[in-house]
Amino acid sequence: MSQITPQPGIMDIALYEGGASKVEGVANVVKLSSNENPLGPSPKAIAAAQAAMARMNRYPSSDHAELRAAIAEVHGLDASRIICGAGSDEVLCFLCQGFAGPGDEVVYTEHGFGMYRIYALGSGATPVVAPERDRVVDVDAILAACTEKTRLVFIANPANPTGTMVDRADLVRLAEGIPGRAILVLDGAYAEFADGYDGGAALVEARDNVVMTRTFSKLYGLGGLRIGWGYGPKPVIDVLNRLRGPFNLSDVQLRAAEAAVRDRDYATSCQKENARLRNWLAAELGKLGVPSDQSYANFILARFADSDEVDACDAFLKSQGLIVRKVAGYGLSDCLRITVGDEDSCRRVVDAIRAFKEQSE
Numbered sequence: 001m002s003q004i005t006p007q008p009g010i011m012d013i014a015l016y017e018g019g020a021s022k023v024e025g026v027a028n029v030v031k032l033s034s035n036e037n038p039l040g041p042s043p044k045a046i047a048a049a050q051a052a053m054a055r056m057n058r059y060p061s062s063d064h065a066e067l068r069a070a071i072a073e074v075h076g077l078d079a080s081r082i083i084c085g086a087g088s089d090e091v092l093c094f095l096c097q098g099f100a101g102p103g104d105e106v107v108y109t110e111h112g113f114g115m116y117r118i119y120a121l122g123s124g125a126t127p128v129v130a131p132e133r134d135r136v137v138d139v140d141a142i143l144a145a146c147t148e149k150t151r152l153v154f155i156a157n158p159a160n161p162t163g164t165m166v167d168r169a170d171l172v173r174l175a176e177g178i179p180g181r182a183i184l185v186l187d188g189a190y191a192e193f194a195d196g197y198d199g200g201a202a203l204v205e206a207r208d209n210v211v212m213t214r215t216f217s218k219l220y221g222l223g224g225l226r227i228g229w230g231y232g233p234k235p236v237i238d239v240l241n242r243l244r245g246p247f248n249l250s251d252v253q254l255r256a257a258e259a260a261v262r263d264r265d266y267a268t269s270c271q272k273e274n275a276r277l278r279n280w281l282a283a284e285l286g287k288l289g290v291p292s293d294q295s296y297a298n299f300i301l302a303r304f305a306d307s308d309e310v311d312a313c314d315a316f317l318k319s320q321g322l323i324v325r326k327v328a329g330y331g332l333s334d335c336l337r338i339t340v341g342d343e344d345s346c347r348r349v350v351d352a353i354r355a356f357k358e359q360s361e
């Protein structure tokens, strides 16, 4: 009998599902389940990636200096305190590896992003879940869940899959209230969709216990390339850099991301289009008796009567070529998360849900 055993809790992790982009026997399928940018990346990012392909015999930059400089310039940050990863996922993973081990606790919230638990378990730490209040992160509940063993507190702002946000005053309260050895991680995967929000950058600047993570997968339309970054106090970023593989990003990734972040006109047009269609989609679904909380991201969390209606609606949408996301795994079995697609996709979603509601009357 083998004595090989994984870390505690690993075998309770469900394998990731959700990448489907086809429905058997249905044409004209649109995937609205992964919060991707329906408009695609900036043409400048595509050109930069193509040019980098010609140099693939060469190892890429190991310090990501040019990408970090571009991010720093655009966001007004200190380039030496930026770390780039293969998706923001990798930065979240480095945070767990670097700061939480056996006996330590990692706090996140009831409907929090699934990778927080997985990375906590992967580094041998104990996940601790704080309740939310009506699908909104509850700062007091997080503070109550913290102990002297807490090393990391993860919140996504805006949150996935709820799309809700906590305001700056609450973020400050959280940063001030967590135990001395804990780091507050503000996951800003959707920060660019929240008008006027800096992703927590000002709070990172003001404190020595806050890290922000960001991604090129959402607004910048580069989910397929896997690029993210983090910004934090120098001593924290120094730890993460020691864990980082020297060539964790290819030149294709680096060049595409640099061109994408510098193309402000394209990014702004994607932000505007998302806000317009998100608000329209939420309003139209509301009229059909499918409410949602105000979303600050590029998806909406549509609420139904119960999980039976969710299952039936999900199946109906699939039959119409619309793939959305069930979020029962996040404790939201009466909801479907729907990415804001392009105008045609949004209209198709509204028409399909109207037809679904009519046929079930």
Ligand code: PMP
Residues within 6 Å of the ligand: 086, 087, 088, 089, 090, 113, 156, 159, 160, 187, 189, 214, 215, 216, 217, 223, 226, 227, 228
């Ligand atoms: N955080 C949140 C809240 C997310 O929803 C996602 C992607 N679904 C990520 C982080 C990771 O994104 P990526 O690794 O593509 O940067």
